[in-house]
Amino acid sequence: MVKNPYKPYPVKIDEIIVETDDRNIRTFHLKFLNPEDEAAFSYLPGQFAEISVPGQGEIPIGIASSPTEKGYLKFTVNKAGKVTTYLHNMKPGDIIGVRGPLGNWYPWDKLEGSNVVIIGGGFAFTTLRSSIVYMLDPENRHKFGNITVVYGARNPGLLLYKEELFAWERRDDIVMHITVDATNDPNWKYNVGFVPAITKEKAPSSENAYAIVCGPPIMIKFTLPVLRELGFAPDCIITSLEMRMKCGIGMCGRCNIGTEYVCKDGPVFTFEQLSHLPNEY
Amino acid sequence: MSWLRLTKEGLTEWLRKFEKTYRLYGPVWTGSYHEFKLLQDPEEIDWDYRNTRLSPKSLFLPPAEKMFIYSLDPNDPERAILKEASKDFDPRIIVGIRPCDAYALKLVDKNFITPQYQDPWWLNRRENTIFVGYGCTEPCSTCFCSSVGSGPFDTKGLDVLVVNVDGGFAISFVSERGKELLRKEPLGARALSESEERSLQDKMAEARAAMPKLWDEKAVANRPLLDIFNAPFWEEVQFSCINCGTCTFLCPTCWCFDIQDEVWKERGCRVRLWDSCMFPLFTLHASGHNPRSQKLQRVRQRFMHKLKYYVDKYGDGVACVGCGRCVQFCPVNIDIREVMRLMVSHCQCAL
Numbered sequence: 001m002v003k004n005p006y007k008p009y010p011v012k013i014d015e016i017i018v019e020t021d022d023r024n025i026r027t028f029h030l031k032f033l034n035p036e037d038e039a040a041f042s043y044l045p046g047q048f049a050e051i052s053v054p055g056q057g058e059i060p061i062g063i064a065s066s067p068t069e070k071g072y073l074k075f076t077v078n079k080a081g082k083v084t085t086y087l088h089n090m091k092p093g094d095i096i097g098v099r100g101p102l103g104n105w106y107p108w109d110k111l112e113g114s115n116v117v118i119i120g121g122g123f124a125f126t127t128l129r130s131s132i133v134y135m136l137d138p139e140n141r142h143k144f145g146n147i148t149v150v151y152g153a154r155n156p157g158l159l160l161y162k163e164e165l166f167a168w169e170r171r172d173d174i175v176m177h178i179t180v181d182a183t184n185d186p187n188w189k190y191n192v193g194f195v196p197a198i199t200k201e202k203a204p205s206s207e208n209a210y211a212i213v214c215g216p217p218i219m220i221k222f223t224l225p226v227l228r229e230l231g232f233a234p235d236c237i238i239t240s241l242e243m244r245m246k247c248g249i250g251m252c253g254r255c256n257i258g259t260e261y262v263c264k265d266g267p268v269f270t271f272e273q274l275s276h277l278p279n280e281y
Numbered sequence: 282m283s284w285l286r287l288t289k290e291g292l293t294e295w296l297r298k299f300e301k302t303y304r305l306y307g308p309v310w311t312g313s314y315h316e317f318k319l320l321q322d323p324e325e326i327d328w329d330y331r332n333t334r335l336s337p338k339s340l341f342l343p344p345a346e347k348m349f350i351y352s353l354d355p356n357d358p359e360r361a362i363l364k365e366a367s368k369d370f371d372p373r374i375i376v377g378i379r380p381c382d383a384y385a386l387k388l389v390d391k392n393f394i395t396p397q398y399q400d401p402w403w404l405n406r407r408e409n410t411i412f413v414g415y416g417c418t419e420p421c422s423t424c425f426c427s428s429v430g431s432g433p434f435d436t437k438g439l440d441v442l443v444v445n446v447d448g449g450f451a452i453s454f455v456s457e458r459g460k461e462l463l464r465k466e467p468l469g470a471r472a473l474s475e476s477e478e479r480s481l482q483d484k485m486a487e488a489r490a491a492m493p494k495l496w497d498e499k500a501v502a503n504r505p506l507l508d509i510f511n512a513p514f515w516e517e518v519q520f521s522c523i524n525c526g527t528c529t530f531l532c533p534t535c536w537c538f539d540i541q542d543e544v545w546k547e548r549g550c551r552v553r554l555w556d557s558c559m560f561p562l563f564t565l566h567a568s569g570h571n572p573r574s575q576k577l578q579r580v581r582q583r584f585m586h587k588l589k590y591y592v593d594k595y596g597d598g599v600a601c602v603g604c605g606r607c608v609q610f611c612p613v614n615i616d617i618r619e620v621m622r623l624m625v626s627h628c629q630c631a632l
Contacts, residue, residue, distance in 0.1 A: 003399075003401075003439075004365065004401045005398045005399070005401075006364065006540075006551075007363060007573065008363060010362050026355065045354075047289075052363070053542075054349075054353065054361040054363065054541050054542065054549055054551075055353050055361075055389065055544045055549045056352045056542055057540070057541065057542045058540065065311055071550070078566035080568055081567030084567065094361075095360065095361040095362065096361065097361075097363060104401075125435055142290065160501045166582065188293070202290050203590075219622070242566065243564070243566070243572070244563075244564050244565060244566050244567075246538070247538075247540065249397075249398040250392075250398070251392055251393060251398070251400055251536075251538075252537060252539070252540065252556070253392075253535065253536060253537030253538070253556070253586075254558070254564055255564075256564050256582075256587075256590065257572075258506055258510070258590055258593045259506065259590045259593045264397070264398075276505075276506065277506070278510045278584075280572045280573060280578060281572050
């Protein structure tokens with residue numbers, strides 16, 4: 001009998017971290033119950049997994065941990081629907097499932113040897129966090145040129161992974177531009193402004209560079225022209241799409257845009273690829 | 282193709298020999314329409330049927346089936362661990378399947394059996410099933426299989442082909458699995474006489490000629506996807522659609538499904554159910570955003586998927602076999618043949 005791609009690996013919720021002030025986003029650390037499952041779950045930043053909550057259903061969530069972080073998987077989940085709401089009320093020690101890794105990943109073979117500009121907004125920073133941790137790993141850092149990050153949220157309380165962000169800020173091998181749309185915190189020492197505006201102001205070079213852009217559609221819409229102006233070609237601007245999904249393996253039929261299934265052929269696409277596809281996402 | 286001649290009784294007698302080693306399925310009159318059913322006796326088959334209301338895809342992808350079962354009992358040490366639901370994969374012979382419906386399963390194979398992932402339930406059922414097909418000497422007025430890569434005597438999806446001719450049957454064993462059946466149980470049949478052979482060929486030619494030619498594969502395949510996607514004719518096509526989903530449920534090549542968890546007290550199961558791109562919920566995000574919120578988008582998705590996306594993705598023709606069910610049963614008379622004509626004429630015009 002062939003391996004059943006619908007069957008989740010059983011995992012235990014090890015830790016739950018409330019990420020944002022509005023308590024609507026939590027990070028879950030999951031540990032595999034079986035070591036052989038952990039060994040089989042070999043992933044790269046940009047991939048996602050179906051989190052399976054028995055009795056509720058499954059949700060496709062980007063993997064926020066980096067493969068360089070061993071022993072657990074990290075998922076940051078926004079409370080939005082039936083499964084995520086239930087998951088938010090679960091406790092450490094509860095058993096759920098993980099199915100994956102699914103989808104493609106950021107094109108690490110191409111990114112190696114290049115400068116990497118990461119632009120994120122809101123809670124779409126999860127696989128970007130995975131990517132940053134992956135690139136900053138001592139084993140990997142020499143493979144990449146300059147790493148520049150523009151990351152924004154509506155206000156400081158909505159930024160994900162704050163401690164890590166501020167720690168990266170202090171490093172000299174990564175350039176961080178943390179920003180918020182607005183704040184009344186007099187001690188806020190980072191940027192204030194929308195992500196497209198801060199990208200324009202900081203003007204990361206497009207020379208030998210790829211940009212990875214993840215965020216709400218409105219942010220992407222206004223960031224793209226800025227990147228084009230900076231000289232990034234459409235095939236050097238990479239994004240990750242979200243879709244309603246069920247199977248996660250290109251079979252159930254709902255997440256297609258034209259010929260491509262976002263779950264299997266994506267979720268990572270370049271804007272060059274997307275320009276040949278219907279605007280149905 | 283080499284043919285043998287046998288009577289209806291002879292065929293029934295031969296099929297009966299497999300009752301102990303295979304489950305036999307065939308088209309049976311239910312009182313309102315024909316349907317593929319598990320046969321108690323091959324005599325139940327109605328050899329005068331035209332086609333079944335529902336396609337036989339449900340024998341491979343049931344409208345609802347358990348995938349996994351689990352316990353939610355807090356005292357159960359195995360709680361929340363999903364276990365595969367048990368299934369019947371005993372060998373089967375589907376008798377009397379129309380060539381188009383058998384070919385449809387081959388098209389759907391491309392979705393469920395891929396180099397990267399294999400759907401275990403689809404795969405097992407495909408491997409455990411032998412097809413004794415029934416050629417269409419009298420195609421329906423809504424049939425157009427010859428236009429879309431199949432035909433009334435298409436053997437691509439079959440192991441054995443039976444054709445009703447001159448008050449009896451001609452039978453041909455077309456695949457290795459079909460020939461294996463013949464080796465297991467010899468058939469009381471003789472070769473066709475010269476006049477019977479001629480009569481059979483005439484009848485087959487007549488049925489083939491009755492089918493319209495309405496598709497220009499090349500013109501549509503060569504046209505950029507976005508050009509067809511943005512064509513104005515979709516407005517006209519979608520106008521009367523009520524998004525009822527009948528077309529997708531009857532279609533032998535529509536495979537989309539949903540996955541849901543069902544719980545009763547402390548026992549749960551994960552089930553998969555037929556779903557339809559005609560329904561707004563099909564693509565609705567938890568955020569409220571819906572990439573195909575408009576009816577036009579959903580109608581276009583269905584036809585584009587069959588006639589363009591599938592073609593571009595797999596390079597092996599359209600995902601339609603011309604069975605005509607959607608034409609017969611659409612409550613507002615949307616006709617895929619008309620959509621094909623609109624698409625072809627759009628693609629034959631200069632860009």
